[in-house]
Amino acid sequence: MAPGWSFTLESVCNDTHIVAHQGVTQASRAMHEAMLASRPVSCPYCGTPFELLVDGSQGSHSTWEDCPRCCAPIQVSVDVAEPDGSVQAVTLARDDDVL
Ligand SMILES: [Zn+2]
Numbered sequence: 001m002a003p004g005w006s007f008t009l010e011s012v013c014n015d016t017h018i019v020a021h022q023g024v025t026q027a028s029r030a031m032h033e034a035m036l037a038s039r040p041v042s043c044p045y046c047g048t049p050f051e052l053l054v055d056g057s058q059g060s061h062s063t064w065e066d067c068p069r070c071c072a073p074i075q076v077s078v079d080v081a082e083p084d085g086s087v088q089a090v091t092l093a094r095d096d097d098v099l
Pocket of ligand 1: 048
């Protein structure tokens with residue numbers, strides 16, 4: 001894993017409702033619901049399909065999600081079109097694909 005990532009395994013993967021979410025400021029909270037988009041994705045480790053909620057209000061960003069089945073850490077890259085916040089693409093990668 002690259003230095004600089006502050007990723008921990010404290011998530012115990014007991015929540016089937018997966019949300020790509022890194023904290024929302026109060027100012028953007030009102031728009032938050034409308035900016036959420038559900039994307040069908042599949043785990044790059046075990047192939048399990050699941051619905052990933054991505055938050056376009058954050059702009060393009062990367063985050064980590066645990067697979068709901070195998071609990072592996074999945075790197076999620078979200079591409080957001082500015083300025084409307086619509087989610088253009090969601091890319092999932094394995095931890096060992098990252099430099
Ligand atoms: Zn998996």
